[in-house]
Amino acid sequence: MTVKNSLNMGWFIPTSGDTGAFGDPSKDVASSFDQFERVAVAAERAGFEYVLVPTNQNCWEAWITATYLAARTSKLKMLVALKPGAINPPTLAKMVSTFDQISGGGRIYINLIAGANAAEARAEGLIESKEKRYQQMEEEIVLVKRLLSEEKVEFEGSYHQVHSPQILPKPSQRPYPPFFLGGGSEFAAEISAKHSSTHLFWGDYPDRIGTQITEMRARAEKYGRAEELRFAMRLVVVCRENEADAWAHAEQLIEGAEDRKTRMAALVANYDSVANNRQRELSCVPGNKLTPHLWSGLSDVRPGTGVAVVGNPEQVANQLREFIDVGCSGFCLSGYPHAEEAEIFGRLVMPLLRASPEV
Numbered sequence: 001m002t003v004k005n006s007l008n009m010g011w012f013i014p015t016s017g018d019t020g021a022f023g024d025p026s027k028d029v030a031s032s033f034d035q036f037e038r039v040a041v042a043a044e045r046a047g048f049e050y051v052l053v054p055t056n057q058n059c060w061e062a063w064i065t066a067t068y069l070a071a072r073t074s075k076l077k078m079l080v081a082l083k084p085g086a087i088n089p090p091t092l093a094k095m096v097s098t099f100d101q102i103s104g105g106g107r108i109y110i111n112l113i114a115g116a117n118a119a120e121a122r123a124e125g126l127i128e129s130k131e132k133r134y135q136q137m138e139e140e141i142v143l144v145k146r147l148l149s150e151e152k153v154e155f156e157g158s159y160h161q162v163h164s165p166q167i168l169p170k171p172s173q174r175p176y177p178p179f180f181l182g183g184g185s186e187f188a189a190e191i192s193a194k195h196s197s198t199h200l201f202w203g204d205y206p207d208r209i210g211t212q213i214t215e216m217r218a219r220a221e222k223y224g225r226a227e228e229l230r231f232a233m234r235l236v237v238v239c240r241e242n243e244a245d246a247w248a249h250a251e252q253l254i255e256g257a258e259d260r261k262t263r264m265a266a267l268v269a270n271y272d273s274v275a276n277n278r279q280r281e282l283s284c285v286p287g288n289k290l291t292p293h294l295w296s297g298l299s300d301v302r303p304g305t306g307v308a309v310v311g312n313p314e315q316v317a318n319q320l321r322e323f324i325d326v327g328c329s330g331f332c333l334s335g336y337p338h339a340e341e342a343e344i345f346g347r348l349v350m351p352l353l354r355a356s357p358e359v
């Protein structure tokens with residue numbers, strides 16, 4: 001397999017906030033559409049194919065943000081996060097297909113996520129049980145794929161019933177755009193194996209990711225999808241021309257952030273998420289070093305993606321290649337602050353990855 005032809009690179013839009021140092025409020029970057037646009041434009045210039053627009057209680061609304069950013073960039077695709085039950089499926093199908101027609105077409109991907117916990121689901125009027133939220137997710141992905149690719153869909157599910165709704169326009173990506181899925185539980189693995197095009201992992205030891213990919217391929221094989229399912233890593237990146245500067249930036253990101261650490265520990269203690277719990281576990285690794293260039297120090301100051309790749313350009317590229325070697329074909333990256341770090345990655349690391357002869 002040739003990496004440069006198949007590597008799918010994404011960056012992240014920080015709609016719940018951005019900073020240059022978690023312990024220094026003067027380094028916070030205020031959220032605004034101008035700020036998100038700066039990040040998206042930097043990501044597009046850096047050579048990323050897509051940006052992930054997240055969703056949760058602390059985020060600006062994902063679809064409206066993504067629509068704005070699609071209009072302010074020219075090719076960048078939007079990977080829009082979606083919770084089960086958040087949008088009525090015929091409306092969702094029209095949103096997907098309409099978005100897909102924007103600016104030349106083919107610029108929408110969907111990232112399925114179950115959400116943090118029962119309390120958040122309850123607050124938003126969604127289903128509290130995680131198992132049921134995943135059941136609803138599965139029903140929705142099946143239904144929305146049908147709505148996008150078939151006519152006169154009749155569907156009687158446990159969560160949704162539709163009777164031949166008209167879905168216009170048709171998506172330009174046929175039969176439907178790619179569905180990503182981010183989650184660490186058995187439910188997530190099973191739905192990805194059956195339905196998603198890319199399963200997203202948060203950072204972990206490369207050999208553990210390799211084992212999970214082997215297991216998930218075996219699972220997908222049961223549904224005739226072993227070749228179809230791809231894997232990508234959602235990681236933070238801290239890259240500088242020389243390694244010492246990269247580590248200095250990494251350390252200053254969490255310096256003096258004791259209050260925030262206490263608040264984050266309380267917040268994530270209530271998360272009902274295998275993926276989040278694993279990031280917490282990794283934050284307890286001695287020295288926060290999973291490998292010489294994989295660092296879990298951010299897990300104490302932010303929920304979710306807490307593992308960062310830290311080093312000089314060659315070291316960062318080599319660490320990413322280790323994930324490629326175990327079966328990943330893409331990365332969804334972020335860095336603090338996001339616009340500046342996208343530019344650095346595009347200049348220092350992207351050329352090395354694109355030049356990789358093969359894996």
Ligand SMILES: Cc1cc2nc3c(=O)[nH]c(=O)nc-3n(C[C@H](O)[C@H](O)[C@H](O)COP(=O)(O)O)c2cc1C
Pocket residue numbers: 053054055056081113114115116117181182183184185186187188200201202234272273274275276304
């Ligand atoms: C790559 C990735 C991206 C995620 N993005 C979001 C997000 O945008 N919003 C959110 O609330 N949760 C997000 N999550 C967290 C999932 O909602 C969380 O893992 C969920 O509780 C599923 O639980 P599980 O890990 O036990 O399957 C993401 C998880 C992963 C792995």
